[in-house]
Amino acid sequence: xxxxxxxxxxxxxxxxxxxxxxxxLALELTxxxxxxxxxxxxxxxxxxxxxxxTVRGGVFFYTWIFRATPTLLxxxxxxxxxxxxxxxxxxxWFTPFLAAAVALSLxxxxxxxxxxxxxxxxxxxxxELAGRALGMSRAxxxxxxxxxxxxxxVIPPMGNEFxxxxxxxxxxxxxxxxxxxxxxQNFYAxxxxxxxxxxxxxxxxxxIVSVLMAIQSRIEKKFTWTSRGxxxxxxxxxxxxxxxxx
Amino acid sequence: xxxxxxxxxxxxxxxxxxxxxxxxxxxxxxxxVIIGPSGSGKSTLLRCLALLEEPESGDVSLExxxxxxxxxxxxxxxxxxxxxxxxxxxxxxxxxxxxRLSKRDAREQATEFLARVGIVDKAGxxxxxxxxxxxxxxxxxxxxxxxxxxxxxxxxxSALDVELVREVLDVMESLAREGMTMVVVSHELRFAHHVxxxxxxxxxxxxxxxxxxxxxxxxxxxxxxxxxLSLVE
Numbered sequence: 001x002x003x004x005x006x007x008x009x010x011x012x013x014x015x016x017x018x019x020x021x022x023x024x025l026a027l028e029l030t031x032x033x034x035x036x037x038x039x040x041x042x043x044x045x046x047x048x049x050x051x052x053x054t055v056r057g058g059v060f061f062y063t064w065i066f067r068a069t070p071t072l073l074x075x076x077x078x079x080x081x082x083x084x085x086x087x088x089x090x091x092x093w094f095t096p097f098l099a100a101a102v103a104l105s106l107x108x109x110x111x112x113x114x115x116x117x118x119x120x121x122x123x124x125x126x127x128e129l130a131g132r133a134l135g136m137s138r139a140x141x142x143x144x145x146x147x148x149x150x151x152x153x154v155i156p157p158m159g160n161e162f163x164x165x166x167x168x169x170x171x172x173x174x175x176x177x178x179x180x181x182x183x184x185q186n187f188y189a190x191x192x193x194x195x196x197x198x199x200x201x202x203x204x205x206x207x208i209v210s211v212l213m214a215i216q217s218r219i220e221k222k223f224t225w226t227s228r229g230x231x232x233x234x235x236x237x238x239x240x241x242x243x244x245x246x
Numbered sequence: 247x248x249x250x251x252x253x254x255x256x257x258x259x260x261x262x263x264x265x266x267x268x269x270x271x272x273x274x275x276x277x278x279v280i281i282g283p284s285g286s287g288k289s290t291l292l293r294c295l296a297l298l299e300e301p302e303s304g305d306v307s308l309e310x311x312x313x314x315x316x317x318x319x320x321x322x323x324x325x326x327x328x329x330x331x332x333x334x335x336x337x338x339x340x341x342x343x344x345x346r347l348s349k350r351d352a353r354e355q356a357t358e359f360l361a362r363v364g365i366v367d368k369a370g371x372x373x374x375x376x377x378x379x380x381x382x383x384x385x386x387x388x389x390x391x392x393x394x395x396x397x398x399x400x401x402x403x404s405a406l407d408v409e410l411v412r413e414v415l416d417v418m419e420s421l422a423r424e425g426m427t428m429v430v431v432s433h434e435l436r437f438a439h440h441v442x443x444x445x446x447x448x449x450x451x452x453x454x455x456x457x458x459x460x461x462x463x464x465x466x467x468x469x470x471x472x473x474x475l476s477l478v479e
Contacts, residue, residue, distance in 0.1 A: 127328060130326035132298055133296055135344045135392075136315075140343050225330050
């Protein structure tokens with residue numbers, strides 16, 4: 001059918017251990033970095049509206065550093081430069097996977113902070129006011145009222161971030177994390193079957209992203225507050241500026 | 247001793263003086279209705295009474311002390327029901343999160359109060375699925391379930407469609423009849439006439455006139471009140 005493309009080799013690549021494990025590793029790396037980035041991003045988002053100038057400045061500096069430099073550079077910095085600066089990173093526990101997870105988490109947190117912040121700001125201030133009128137503490141208002149409502153808003157952009165992160169894990173191939181791209185490279189290094197190797201890797205990415213999208217729409221439904229099953233009118237996250245521009 | 251007092255409240259947002267020395271008291275069982283143009287400081291006064299805002303100077307007190315959380319109930323113009331909770335969960339929220347009641351006890355009490363505002367059949371609905379009038383009644387139940395010593399209403403019917411105003415006013419009237427201490431910011435003059443112990447006129451951060459409703463509406467003393475009433479009626 002396609003001259004030069006061997007379906008047989010493609011299947012061989014697809015079903016081989018290294019690809020399967022590479023996909024799993026990419027997924028693990030994505031999930032770990034994603035979760036850490038959300039937690040870190042939450043505190044960065046809170047810090048951005050802190051009363052202390054030092055805290056606000058710190059958050060600005062962090063975001064600036066991680067958004068203005070290439071992710072690949074950050075990855076290489078963590079893996080190669082950190083051990084040069086601090087001896088602790090020269091030991092066996094500092095694996096390529098860990099280095100990649102650290103770099104991707106720190107990088108992603110800078111983007112996550114913006115999303116979390118937008119989510120928190122999107123919740124009607126009247127909600128907090130009502131909570132305070134009942135005598136609820138700030139922490140409880142945040143946990144029981146604001147965060148659950150912000151989640152609804154941040155699911156779509158966070159889904160995008162998850163996909164971005166999954167694709168960024170391919171960068172980790174340069175620091176010898178045996179993820180999908182490394183599996184493909186190892187495969188064609190011995191067989192010269194570039195097309196089949198890349199196609200197999202691509203298919204794994206496609207499958208992971210498709211599954212993720214299905215999960216995302218399920219989560220979105222869960223955070224849509226209606227007693228019946230019908231989808232509620234779409235609540236579009238509106239940027240603050242369009243409230244003023246009429 | 248007065249139930250709920252404000253003493254010489256001053257409040258300023260930037261250059262704008264919203265409250266310029268407001269002194270005001272509600273005795274137990276009294277219903278005070280506050281009217282006045284927008285920007286006159288009515289809502290700010292309520293928010294200070296509800297401890298949602300800290301006045302620049304002056305004191306708010308309940309039975310001679312500072313009110314405790316949940317002791318003063320507040321009902322908002324835009325209901326502000328928690329969007330992620332059903333009607334029942336909204337009413338349970340304060341009991342569970344502030345009073346630390348068990349879910350079971352909270353559910354029992356919340357159901358009772360939903361019944362009081364005539365909306366127990368909507369217990370499982372989310373705010374999005376309720377009409378404005380129903381939402382406001384749930385909001386009243388949410389405040390009442392905390393057994394407040396006083397209830398504050400900030401224009402509780404002005405965000406409602408005309409045909410839904412009555413059901414909310416009915417709930418408020420029966421509350422007043424049961425002896426609840428209430429402060430109501432509202433331009434429902436018939437409600438004020440009917441239910442209020444006294445009516446207050448606010449303008450430019452001051453209370454310009456206070457009188458029993460009969461006197462207030464038929465023979466207002468202040469020029470400002472006359473002008474305002476002629477525009478509203």
